[in-house]
Amino acid sequence: MSAPNKSYDPVEVEALKPEAIERMRDEALAAFAAADSLDALQEAKVAHSGGTSPLALANREIGALPPHAKAEAGKRVGMARGAVNKALTARQAELEAERDARMLVEEAVDVTLPYDRVPAGARHPLTTMMERVADVFVSMGYEIAEGPEVEAEWFNFDALNFTPDHPARQMQDTFFVQGPKGSDGDGESGVVLRTHTSPVQARSLLDREPPVYVVCPGRVFRTDELDATHTPVFHQIELLAVDEGLTMADLKGTMDHMVQSLFGPEMTTRLRPNYFPFTEPSAEMDMLCYVCKGESVGNPDRPCRTCSSEGWIELGGCGMVNPRVLIACGVDPEKYSGFAFGFGIERMLMFRHNVEDMRDMVEGDVRFTRPFGMEI
């Protein structure tokens, strides 16, 4: 910027001459009009209205003018800059409107097109849970065995030492399948919906020569009402090992391995005496509560919802295979012994994932299954 000069005349300063200011303004307006995109307009803005544009530089010259000349020069430059800014704002609005209109066309979504992206389904958490348990045994060398859901009474009860008048038959409320009337008394068919997976024990022993190591996951049926802790159709997983020299220690070790694989290395199990006609001795199997690890017992400061502060969670039934079952299936109990256990998958899913109501598992609502993720 030039130093103040008392005899300074703006019309004598080249940059402040009227025709120079007009030219700068016209060049700016032409550049804005020629800008065909917002990027091009930004470049024109820097060139014609930025801090180093001709008009901005001319504006700086005003400071060096004598006071009487400042007003006129300031007015001339100010009017030119005002016109430039106005043109810039107008062109900016025009180009933005063009861009928005173009985007509306280019990015339009036809909501009437057929919906072709059906969300991929995932298997039910009960299925993945059951497979996860079965995998533990498969990795130990066990074989998966299956049996029919509509089962002969003989396999469901008789082969398992439930004699016809045995009170144990009343332990499980059974769906009896009706046969054709007239041909067979009042329609009794000797066929039931299996009430547990244990008949697969008998089928496996009849199918194979010992040693037998099988794991049997499957659906079972009982005439229970559907409520928070029961369902008439549920799932069990059964384990059967028959070999020479098997003892309760093998049973306990196998169960410990299962809970450690599923819940963590510090897990263990305990056995409580129970009765099942097909195992002798029989036991109820509990596992250490995997949440509190037993620390909630007698400790009101650390209550545990998962085990109700009992320290243990009941898993299912187990025992040494009753020699009568071995005999019924043609296996020599003098040579072979075996162990078996079975438990409910719904129950395991409940405590493993804090599901409070078993009905959620059967209603098929994806809001229940989604949080379990997409295990294929």
Ligand code: FA5
């Ligand atoms: C049995 O069914 C035996 N077969 C288990 C067994 C196998 C014992 C091998 C010894 C050797 P129980 O009736 O207790 O046992 O049922 C086993 C599990 O099924 C229960 O612990 C429970 O988790 C589950 N269960 C029983 N009834 C229902 C039901 N209505 N809804 C959901 N789960 C159930």
